[in-house]
Amino acid sequence: MKKKKIMVIDDEPFISMMIEDKFKDNFQVLSIRDSTLALDAIKKEKPDLIILDWMMPRVSGLDILKSIKAEPELKEIPVFMLTAKGQEDDELAGLKYGAERYITKPFSPRELLELVIERLGRS
């Protein structure tokens, strides 16, 4: 059976690296470092789930989230937001714009994997 596709959008290489390493047994992981390219990549790849960093240079995670939710063919993709803020109001803003989960840094890669498996099922 084909592995499900997870897209990680984070400018911090080590975050993508960790997720790739942790997820590679269960999922196919695509990493995007440059947030300006993120939307095109999502359209092209149509991942099954997106892990999206909030704070990135130029185009922020929230901008991308808004764009995803504005596209009819993308808006069903579940989005997990990563944030370093850990503020309630930010969480609310993220959920308001349609993020499915809200993961506060520092996070446990194991727990993240469990959450993704819980959402997508084991491949």
Next chain:
Amino acid sequence: MYKLRFIYMLFLILFAVVILTVAPLLLLLKTQGLEPELITERVLIITFYSLIFAFLISLFFSRSITKPLNILKKASARVRAGELDFGIPQRDRIDEFSDLVKTFNHMLKGLKEKTEELKKKEAYIELMTDPLIVTDEDGRVIDMNPAFTRLLGYERSEALELNINKVFPHLFREPNLSIKDLKSWPEETKAISKNGEEIPVLISPTPIKFNGSSRLVITIKDFREGLKLREEIRLSRDYLESVMNSIQDELLVIDKDFRVIKANHAVIKRIGSNPEGRFCYMISHLLERPCEEIQKLDCPVQVVFTTKRPFVTEHEDLDSEGRSRTYEVIAYPVIENGEVINVIEFARDMTDKKQLEKELIRRNKNLSLLNEIAAILAKSLRADEIFYSVLEKLKETFGMDGGGIFIIDRETLICRYHSGVSEEFVRQAGRLPLGHDIPGRVAQSGMIITSLDVSRDPRLERSMLKHSGIRGYCCIPLKGKERIHGVFCLFSFKPFHWTMDDEEVLRAAGEMMGLAFENITLYEKVQGLYRALKDKRQKELENLSIMVDMLSGTRGLNELLDASLLFIKERLNPDLVGLVKIDQTGNLILRKVLPQLKELNEPYLLYKENVSSQESLSIKESVIIQVKDIKQEPRFYYNEIFKKDFNSCLTIPLTTGEKNTGCLSLYSRTPRDFTEEEIHFLKIFSTVLALSIERSEFYENILKQEALSTTILDSIEDGVYTVDRNGYITSINKAAEEIFYIRREKILGKKCSEIILHGAERKLCGTDECPLSIALRGGSSSTEIEYLNPKGRRFILQVNCLPLKDPVTGEVTGALQVFRDITGQKELDRMKTEIIRSVSHEFRTPLTAIIGMTEMILNGDVTGERAREYLGIMYREGLRLSKMISELLDISRLEKREFFKVGPVEIKKIIESIKEGFSDIIEKKEGFIAIKVEGDVSDFTGDQDKIEQMLRNLVDNSLTYSDLGVRISLIIKKVDDMLEITVKDTGWGIPEEDIPHLGEKFYRGTHGEKTKGTGLGLSLVKEIVKLHGGTLSIESKVGKGTSVQIKLPFQRQVE
């Protein structure tokens, strides 16, 4: 030489041998009778052999002589070559040669010792760092050491031609001065070097005797360093001195012997001379001996020496201009090894503070005196009783020996009360024509007359007081509303100095008494009427009698009104009786009503100023109006409350002579005709009531106004204003004026809602939540509001509102609003939250690596090389965390001004370091940086590291907040003694609303969402600029770029 001598000797020996062998042989052969030929032959043979034999012998001998000679020869050659460190081996045989060797070796040893000694001396002289010269009696240099050359540049040969007056011309300014006159102790002078340079030196000439002639040894010490040191000491001393002198307080430093060792300008100015070396008492008093000896036990310095603790005392003294001042004298110990070595004594001029205190005490005192007088006046309506009480009170307060009260009776001034003078004197001076003597003049002119000493006062030359024994004296008019009713006098048998304040209080007392007297006169008139009516109307008489008692007995205004209305209600039995007052704007206010109506709260705005009502006409025209049926009355408008329930109405104006201040209204449910007697009674009653009200109000006003003394209010930092019971502003302090940005005159008499024109609190106006209306209902409140003043400044105010209550009745008479500006405090709170937020945020990203990766390594998700890579990242992120923490610490250190090292700044080096440090990132960003230095910036001083850090942070910011292809220019130039640094970029720019917040710690503007940063960079820059005494300005346009300009002074002020 040796060889020739040797050959010569050889021949001599040979010759001797031949002679010695051949001659005997010839003799022997002759005697044997041998043939001559044979003899010759034999002789030749023998000679030949003996020659060979002799040669061999001589050869053997000569060898034993030449060998030792050669050894000696070689040894002497080694000595000549400078080698001294050897000896010739001694032989066992004792002969002439071994003696020679011994002597030679001995000599060699001696030679070696001498040479070494010489070498040492030479080396010492060579190595002497301080120059040394030796001169003969005439001052010619005859020897010198190399240090002399090093210092002054003269080579030895040149130096030996010198005379010392050429080297030290400053010492030999007088031509006849010879070296004998030179002092043999160190002296500071200047030496002239070979190339004419003047070098400060310290010389110490020492005369010595050498082989019978005089020599002078001069050691020279280079004093340039010493001078520098001295200059530094002088500078630091100057600095200290200027610090001391810049202090306005007087300052003395006193040593253990109680002598002044230092005094600043402030002291010198007051004393008029420099007290250094002298003894002082309380700073300004010069003494011949220390305080201790002359038993000045309160001398702070002495106290500090014994107690070792700071001591503060107060001291009255004269300032440099001879004015009396109060000084706070503080003595402070300087302790070294547990002993007080010096005492620093300060004197601070506390006069103004003291005066303020005194002023407050005085005002309080005056206020309480007037209060007491008011109480006396309110207590009684009997003139003589009042005169007695008031005068005795004043006498007691001012410590007077006596006084008197004079009342005008037509053209005469008659003494009504007196104390402290003889009856005889009263008989003489008890009746005065108006305008005569002091009381007469005061009564006529209304002026106050005071005298320090009557017996010496030229104005009183012809007064009866002159020879009465009275010295200190004052005479005050009793001023009524329109005219002067008399005077009162106070006197003492000692001279008395009247202050302006005294005069003011006395004037007020005079006015109060004048008004009281008017009331009393009217009261007495009423009493006269009362007597006239006595026979006719017994009941009315009783009423009046009760009324008069009532009115004269009541104290507070409210009590008076309550009692008056109750009195009318009881006597005349109207269904409703009300007291209506007219306020400043002409509105009619129902001040008191009986019975209480539930529809209205007192005071109640009955009719607006221009409403035509029965009451307003009655007041305006001063007439009594009776309307039998108000429902049918076409002339007047009636309030619904009355119209609904009542039928007839009687109004009587309240008259106080010149104007009507209100009226009494009596309403009846049934049509009623008041009898003439009733109206007559009401007429009298209203007159007395009006006067009583006025009297009460007058006293209450005095108390109220004084109580809210503006001085006190203005000294409060919080804004304060008060309103009356209708919400009109009655007073406001300075702080409130500033917050509202409005002048006092424009506010007074207006409603609060007219001032507060902006801001969120506006919606409270007119509602029950309005703090003022809460307070006016008797409650207190505390709220926080945001307020934008007319100047556009935003405040966050903590508003506390309290009701003002009548001290006697407890009735709410107004409200007091206090507002504290808590804008700064709020701002601090906001920044604190922001800091915590930023810190937690910035620390989370590195922590993600550290925690997440550790988990994966522990879990075995990654192993081997990959795990190593993970560790590398964890290490790097750990470092990042650590760097952020140091940056935070750096700022707090800078703020505390630690680690600020000033020195020459090498701009070139900084630029190179920046170019190198950023080249990678610039390349990555496809950017470009242009660096330019204009003008000579080499002599700029500051903290090199900090300047570099500052520029780094700025360039880093330009690179962080920009897209690919950013262009940055860094220009450093000198403009009028300022180092101007401009960093300009083509980055994203900063939104206008962020600019004022730049440089706040952790402030991450709009772009903070998109980038990483600590929010500390620019605050570090700001701190560094501040440390260098410079300025920072930022111009930016979104989408265009940012330009940061820093100006740092070349010459920094001493901080």
